[in-house]
Amino acid sequence: MTPAVRTRSSAELIGAEESVLAHNYHPLPVVVASAQGAWVQDVEGRRYLDMLAGYSALNFGHRHPALIEAAHRQLDRLTLTSRAFHNDRLAEFAERLAALTGLDMVLPMNTGAEAVESAVKVARKWAYDVKGVPADRATIVVAADNFHGRTTTIVSFSTDETARAGFGPFTPGFRIVPYNDLAALEAAVDETTAAVLIEPIQGEAGVNIPDDGYLAGVRELTRRAGCLFVADEIQSGLGRTGRTLAVDHESVVPDMVLLGKALGGGIVPVSAVVARREVLGVLHPGEHGSTFGGNPLAAAVGTAVVELLETGEFQRRAAELGVVLRDGLHALVGKGVVGFRSRGLWAGVDVDPALGTGRKVSERLMREGILVKDTHGSTIRLAPPLTVRGEELQEALETLGKVLGQGG
Numbered sequence: 001m002t003p004a005v006r007t008r009s010s011a012e013l014i015g016a017e018e019s020v021l022a023h024n025y026h027p028l029p030v031v032v033a034s035a036q037g038a039w040v041q042d043v044e045g046r047r048y049l050d051m052l053a054g055y056s057a058l059n060f061g062h063r064h065p066a067l068i069e070a071a072h073r074q075l076d077r078l079t080l081t082s083r084a085f086h087n088d089r090l091a092e093f094a095e096r097l098a099a100l101t102g103l104d105m106v107l108p109m110n111t112g113a114e115a116v117e118s119a120v121k122v123a124r125k126w127a128y129d130v131k132g133v134p135a136d137r138a139t140i141v142v143a144a145d146n147f148h149g150r151t152t153t154i155v156s157f158s159t160d161e162t163a164r165a166g167f168g169p170f171t172p173g174f175r176i177v178p179y180n181d182l183a184a185l186e187a188a189v190d191e192t193t194a195a196v197l198i199e200p201i202q203g204e205a206g207v208n209i210p211d212d213g214y215l216a217g218v219r220e221l222t223r224r225a226g227c228l229f230v231a232d233e234i235q236s237g238l239g240r241t242g243r244t245l246a247v248d249h250e251s252v253v254p255d256m257v258l259l260g261k262a263l264g265g266g267i268v269p270v271s272a273v274v275a276r277r278e279v280l281g282v283l284h285p286g287e288h289g290s291t292f293g294g295n296p297l298a299a300a301v302g303t304a305v306v307e308l309l310e311t312g313e314f315q316r317r318a319a320e321l322g323v324v325l326r327d328g329l330h331a332l333v334g335k336g337v338v339g340f341r342s343r344g345l346w347a348g349v350d351v352d353p354a355l356g357t358g359r360k361v362s363e364r365l366m367r368e369g370i371l372v373k374d375t376h377g378s379t380i381r382l383a384p385p386l387t388v389r390g391e392e393l394q395e396a397l398e399t400l401g402k403v404l405g406q407g408g
Contacts, residue, residue, distance in 0.1 A: 049396055
């Protein structure tokens with residue numbers, strides 16, 4: 001008779017992680033064992049409403065049936081060939097993703113950081129081959145308070161000392177200007193500038209939303225200066241803000257769009273650089289690649305994600321429920337909330353510091369069955385799945401009000 005396997009408790013599992021995992025994260029003390037839609041369940045059976053959605057990786061909720069079906073179907077056929085060979089899923093994925101974004105070509109990768117690194121390489125190659133910048137002189141202009149990933153090159157142009165300290169020497173070739181400041185951006189651009197790389201909305205910084213006209217101004221400035229506009233839509237894209245891309249709010253088409261997170265449906269890591277033909281066309285065989293980039297399983301899931309977005313349903317849901325989120329947060333201003341920024345189903349909420357740090361507020365919400373994540377200081381981020389129901393969103397807002405009303 002096979003002995004029963006004892007399930008370890010949350011406390012035991014957290015304790016076990018401490019000794020064997022690198023301490024590069026400080027997660028909330030909840031151990032998720034299963035999930036469906038907007039809800040997760042821990043190993044003890046407690047349920048929580050997920051108001052973070054994997055930093056937008058779970059835009060379609062946990063285990064969306066269409067995405068799970070696509071993955072299962074592909075798992076029974078083929079998972080990996082490497083790019084040494086063609087596979088029968090990649091062409092459709094690239095065609096539909098290019099059409100969805102209004103661009104021409106796709107460079108498939110795996111993680112968001114890989115997409116950013118790829119864009120940096122492509123922008124530099126374009127600067128040398130097309131713009132005529134002297135060798136090794138290309139510069140890229142970025143915004144302060146950015147978050148584009150964790151690689152050594154990417155943290156080289158971060159202004160977050162926690163992300164940078166101890167990881168030098170840093171990669172040169174980047175100029176940092178204040179976010180949402182067109183004058184500073186224009187002053188930083190010169191004949192060596194390959195690209196301007198920005199997040200249309202800065203997520204990690206607390207859902208910082210630029211002034212109306214900023215993105216259109218960036219597009220016009222880069223066009224005049226003869227450099228590329230690269231929009232990092234890894235968190236803001238694929239329905240999160242109520243449009244397919246955040247740049248769509250200003251009818252802007254960048255030269256390169258970076259996608260990730262939700263592109264893999266919360267099932268597999270999928271990212272992509274989507275760009276104009278003359279930009280991605282600078283790459284030739286052997287100059288860049290990824291063993292898993294564009295693998296059949298990723299392409300199958302990614303195609304299913306694009307298919308969900310092609311209907312416009314999720315963009316409409318984010319826009320409509322975004323009004324509920326905005327109005328609910330507005331009602332809490334002066335009642336523990338000192339300010340907030342929201343677009344679609346995405347918000348950065350500044351809590352009165354007297355009530356605790358963002359971490360403390362997140363822990364109190366967790367105990368009430370709501371999962372969120374803090375960012376800097378006393379700011380928390382809300383980014384529920386786009387499948388969340390109106391009543392679930394109201395429940396989360398009411399619980400936030402209750403927690404803030406209890407004080408420190």
